[in-house]
Every structure is written in C-alpha cells, then in structure tokens.
Amino acid sequence: MPLIEIKDRAAIAGVGQSAYGRRLMRSAIDLGADAIAAALADAGLKRDELDGMIVTFGTPIGADADTLAQVLNLKLRAYSQTWAHGRFTASAIQWAALMVASGMANHVACLASVSFSGLRRPVMGGAGDSEGAREAGGSHGEDPVFGMTSPGAGAALVARRYFARYGATSALLAAVPMAFRKHAALNPAAIMREPFSVADHQASRFVCEPLHLLDYCLINDGAACVIVTSAERARDLRQPPVYIAGMQPLPAGREEFIWAYPGFGVAQQAAFDYDAGAQPVYRMAGVGPGDIDALFTYDAFSILAWMALERFGFCKPGEAAAFTQDGRIELGGALPMNLNGGLLSEAHIMGWNHQVEIVRQLRGACGTRQVAGAEVIQWANAYGDSLIYHR
Amino acid sequence: MAENKDEYRKPRPAVSALNRPYWDALRRHQLVLQRCGECGMRWYPAAPLCPRCWSRRIEWAPASGRGRVNSWVVFHQSYFRGFDADVPYNVAEVELEEGPRLLTNLIDVGNDEIRAGMEVEVVFDDAAPDLTIAKFRPRRASA
Incomplete structure (x- = not known):
C-alpha cells in the first residue's frame, strides 16, 4: 500500500497565462511573471502565500525557477526544475501534489515560460543541437552526423x-x-x-x-502557470477546485x-x-x-x-x-x-x-x-x- | 560526394571513451558492435556494460553489415550548413541482422524508392581524412 493516498488530495486552485505570440520580443522572465501573477489572482492568493515552484523548461529558452523567485521577490520554501523538455508537465504536477500532500509546500506554481524569439542560436535542431551532442545521442533520435x-x-x-x-x-x-x-x-x-x-x-x-x-507545432513566446494546492485549501479559495x-x-x-x-x-x-x-x-x-x-x-x-x-x-x-x-x-x-x-x-x-x-x-x-x-x-x-x- | 574532403563541413560524431572503438573500426572499413561475453547480446549505441545482464565482460566484434530499412525520413529543410547542398536528403533507421538499429543515410537509391523492409548493406564512406561513416545501399544480388 502506498504511504500516502494521493487520489483527490490535491487540486488546481488557479490558472494563468501571459500573452502568446510568434515574436513578442519579450523576455521569458517577463512572460513568466505575467503567468504567475495571473494564476495567483485567479486563485485569490497573495504573493507571499506562494511557497513552492516547479519549472519544466528553463535556460536557455525559458526562465529558471530561482530567477523567477528573485525577480518576483518570492519566498519559496521549495522549488525544482527539470531538464528543458516539454515532456515533464504531468511530472511537475505530480511532484507538486506530493509536496502539498506531505506539507513541504502549501501552494506550488507549476509552469514554463518560453521566449524562442529571444534565442541567439538554435538549441533544438541544427548547428547548436544540444540533443545531438549528448553522449549516446539525442532523446528524439538526433544524430547530426x-x-x-x-x-x-x-x-x-x-x-x-x-x-x-x-x-x-x-x-x-x-x-x-x-x-x-x-x-x-x-x-x-x-x-x-x-x-x-x-x-x-x-x-x-x-x-x-x-x-x-x-x-x-508552433514556435513562439509565452508562459502558462497552474497553482497546485491541497484539496482542502482549494475549497477555501476563489475558484471551484479541479481535483x-x-x-x-x-x-x-x-x-x-x-x-x-x-x-x-x-x-x-x-x-x-x-x-x-x-x-x-x-x-x-x-x-x-x-x-x-x-x-x-x-x-x-x-x-x-x-x-x-x-x-x-x-x-x-x-x-x-x-x-x-x-x-x-x-x-x-x-x-x-x-x-x-x-x-x-x-x-x-x-x-x-x-x-x-x-x-x-x-x-x-x-x-x-x-x-x-x-x-x-x-x-x-x-x-x-x-x-x-x-x- | 562532390565536397572537398579536406574541408568536411558536416557535423562530426561526438567521439567518447565509450564509442571510440566503433569510430576507429570504421576507419579500417569495419563495422563493429559490442557483444556480451556472458549472454551474447549485441547492442547500439555503445554502453559500458551489457544492457541485458550487466556483465562488463564485453568486446567489440564485427557485424555483418547487412540489415533492413526499419523507417526513414527525408529532410526538406537544412539545419546544418554542411547539408545545404544535399536537401532533400534521407535519414534511415536500419535494423542490422544482429538486432541493433543504426541511423544512417541511404545511397544509390532515390528518396522515392526507399521502402520499409528493403534489404541494405553497409558502405564505408571516407568522408574526411580522419573520418569514415557507415552508410548503407540496397543490397546487391548475391555477391
């Protein structure tokens, strides 16, 4: 039996997004700040109540969690970040659910912000292909040779x-x-x-x-954020919880x-x-x-x-x-x-x-x-x- | 093939302590794969131990160089300057008789003539003075 019964114990209390566009010419930090602020406002949470963050797509295309915490003057008790791939969305929400279920954090912002238009050179596909240069090859089958x-x-x-x-x-x-x-x-x-x-x-x-x-798919600029909290806490907040x-x-x-x-x-x-x-x-x-x-x-x-x-x-x-x-x-x-x-x-x-x-x-x-x-x-x-x- | 081989402009392999024997063998026009001395498994890419039994008693041994096309794509967009003149060019995944699959470029065949299951054989392309690449071509009638 699992140590924690997690079904329906965590919920999404708020969601937010920045503008989305092909070439917004805005930084990833700028866009991420919009999405986080929008998600907190949606939930009816104050900035200082946000104590956890998981980012799934940081440098060099997105904003990193530690930077966002500095820029937004947050007081995070816990944060984490994955290797920069799109595949970690569910993982982040799952870890956030475990964080709130175990008391490591009360309100966890899960997000990615991306600014492809700010990139100086390609990092996925092409001459700057960091995946292809990986030992034993790229995770999507890249082999630049x-x-x-x-x-x-x-x-x-x-x-x-x-x-x-x-x-x-x-x-x-x-x-x-x-x-x-x-x-x-x-x-x-x-x-x-x-x-x-x-x-x-x-x-x-x-x-x-x-x-x-x-x-x-598109290549663009933008950010989107969800706030994970406990089901109990979510019931006290502004929006109906999504479990x-x-x-x-x-x-x-x-x-x-x-x-x-x-x-x-x-x-x-x-x-x-x-x-x-x-x-x-x-x-x-x-x-x-x-x-x-x-x-x-x-x-x-x-x-x-x-x-x-x-x-x-x-x-x-x-x-x-x-x-x-x-x-x-x-x-x-x-x-x-x-x-x-x-x-x-x-x-x-x-x-x-x-x-x-x-x-x-x-x-x-x-x-x-x-x-x-x-x-x-x-x-x-x-x-x-x-x-x-x-x- | 028309490029000046002294000025090889395509991406070079990321040669590491693990895969150096593979690239060194190609320069001798040999295709080699690792083989487990315990269970006999063959695999690719290079690994420090047998993926099946974790034995470290492994050796590099010749591969047949024969296989079949498992899947393939055709690039209509160039991502590397060294491939600009090759567009549209194919990249194929060849399943070797020994089991492992290699990515490669198929030569001596039109991109529209490639088929799944097509029998192919290795060709050693001396791309640069210090670099030989394993490419594949349709297998010729019994040699």
Whole structure:
C-alpha cells in the first residue's frame, strides 16, 4: 500500500497565462511573471502565500525557477526544475501534489515560460543541437552526423513507420491538426486560428517528410502557470477546485522512445503488438477511457495524438488513423481533444496551456468551445504519462 | 560526394571513451558492435556494460553489415550548413541482422524508392581524412 493516498488530495486552485505570440520580443522572465501573477489572482492568493515552484523548461529558452523567485521577490520554501523538455508537465504536477500532500509546500506554481524569439542560436535542431551532442545521442533520435536533428525528425520517423506498418496516410493524419485548428478558431488567445482543409495540409511544404509544415507545432513566446494546492485549501479559495484523481508517472528505459509506445519498434525498442491493458492512471482514478469527456495530449507533432490514443487504449494499435476521422476528436464528437487548439494551433507552452484549458473546461468557463457538461478530463501522452482531473 | 574532403563541413560524431572503438573500426572499413561475453547480446549505441545482464565482460566484434530499412525520413529543410547542398536528403533507421538499429543515410537509391523492409548493406564512406561513416545501399544480388 502506498504511504500516502494521493487520489483527490490535491487540486488546481488557479490558472494563468501571459500573452502568446510568434515574436513578442519579450523576455521569458517577463512572460513568466505575467503567468504567475495571473494564476495567483485567479486563485485569490497573495504573493507571499506562494511557497513552492516547479519549472519544466528553463535556460536557455525559458526562465529558471530561482530567477523567477528573485525577480518576483518570492519566498519559496521549495522549488525544482527539470531538464528543458516539454515532456515533464504531468511530472511537475505530480511532484507538486506530493509536496502539498506531505506539507513541504502549501501552494506550488507549476509552469514554463518560453521566449524562442529571444534565442541567439538554435538549441533544438541544427548547428547548436544540444540533443545531438549528448553522449549516446539525442532523446528524439538526433544524430547530426547523418543530418538527423530536431524533435520533429524523430516524430517523422515514427509517422513513416506507422504509415508503413498500418497502411495509414498523411491525408488521414491531417484530421488531427485540422481538428485542433477548428478549436483554435474558437479561442481568442490562439496564435493560429484560420481553419484549413486536407488539401491545404497536403499542399503545405514538407519539413521532415512524411510530416508537413501543418503537422508541426508552433514556435513562439509565452508562459502558462497552474497553482497546485491541497484539496482542502482549494475549497477555501476563489475558484471551484479541479481535483487530481489519477496520476501516471513518466516511464523511461530501453523499450521507451519519446514519441512511441513500447513495442512500436523504433530506436532500440523491441517490435511487438502493444496491448494498452489496464493503464494505472485509470485504476487510480476509478474510471476508464469511456468515462473521459475530453482528452488533451502533447501535440508537438500531429502523429503524437495517434500514439497517445493507442497507448492509453482509446483504440488498438493501427486504429487511431480511422478513430480520428469524421469529427470524433472535434468539439461535439465522442472524444474531443485539445480544445485550446493545442501546441499545433494555440501556442507551444510545453503543455502548460493545455493544463490551463483543462481547468477552465472543468469550470465550465470556455464559452463557444466548452465541452457541455465536462466532468472528467484526461491529459495523456505518447510518452506514457497521464493525469485525470475532475471537477 | 562532390565536397572537398579536406574541408568536411558536416557535423562530426561526438567521439567518447565509450564509442571510440566503433569510430576507429570504421576507419579500417569495419563495422563493429559490442557483444556480451556472458549472454551474447549485441547492442547500439555503445554502453559500458551489457544492457541485458550487466556483465562488463564485453568486446567489440564485427557485424555483418547487412540489415533492413526499419523507417526513414527525408529532410526538406537544412539545419546544418554542411547539408545545404544535399536537401532533400534521407535519414534511415536500419535494423542490422544482429538486432541493433543504426541511423544512417541511404545511397544509390532515390528518396522515392526507399521502402520499409528493403534489404541494405553497409558502405564505408571516407568522408574526411580522419573520418569514415557507415552508410548503407540496397543490397546487391548475391555477391
């Protein structure tokens, strides 16, 4: 038995964001300050009540936790920060939940702020490819000797194998970014709001084939923040709490590749028929995939939505191509996904913009893009971690 | 291939104490992989111990140089100046007969002719005086 029963013990009490834009020409610290202040105001918390922070994407693209604490003159009892990747969103919230459950902190700001327009040289993809220079290679499969660079190339490798293995096509994959763009059209904060057709998708240039430009997320500036606190404390604050019912941590190992579930057979993964089985997040939350009112996923590249659907058992391996057609993942469909527009169309805030949207959906505050009666919403990713929230 | 090999402008490998034998062998036109002296496992990339049994009794041993295309991509955008003239260029993941997968560039085949499962064999590309790279080409009828 676990030492701490964590189900429904932690909640999101406040959410906030900065402006999002392609080239805001504002620093990551500046944007992060906006998001933190907005989240505190949303929760009805004073600055000095914030005593914990976890940042998932710092130097050189984002603002680091210690710097934010200095600039904002915070009194943090506890902070932490991950290696600069988008994959740690659920991890940060899980650790924050453990922090508040154990009394290490009372109110934990979890966030990333990014300022790609402030970068002097590329750090992901290209000549400054820090991933490719890593001993034993990059975490998205980077190997600059062969010109293999950038997270998108690793996703393209997965997409090509998916197409070859299951007979799917790029035209079918177009349904994913098209759906998220439709949602972005309903979101005034989204950077890309113009709907497009399959023909537009197919006509957009290849970046790393078989992925087209419209399969790639945005590169932008912005920050988003959520405040994690105890469920008890959240009930005393300004907004209705959004509870964290289920948690599934981030796995690693030889059978994991960042953009593919075990058995898919890329990088050094064994190739076998994956069976989602009973994913721990559902057992903990006491619900199943059929109970999920909306699904949010880390959509840096369109193919990741297919991988997430199959990894968590919404459909079987090879079935996501058909599953995502005919509006099923759109507002009004059986499983609406990424109602904010996702990284593909709202903004790339490392998944923090998705957490903000999940909370607002569960508050019923999303206006024309509101999922009617949304009670249970899941964050689940190609790389295997997950959160299940409810109101 | 037209580039001046004395002025190699593509990214060079990050040679480390772990993987130096791999790169040294390529210069001798040998493709080698580590092998576990306890359980026989072969693997890539270089590791200090056998990923399966953690034995440190490991050796570098020749690989067949034969494999199949597992997946591939085609870069339509250049991220490195040294690859500017190559766009669009392919990067393939080749599954060797021994099991491990290598990233590589396929030569002697059009980007539109690459297929999953295509049989390929290693080619030693003397890219610079001090650097040989393992590339692959479609396997030729029984040599």
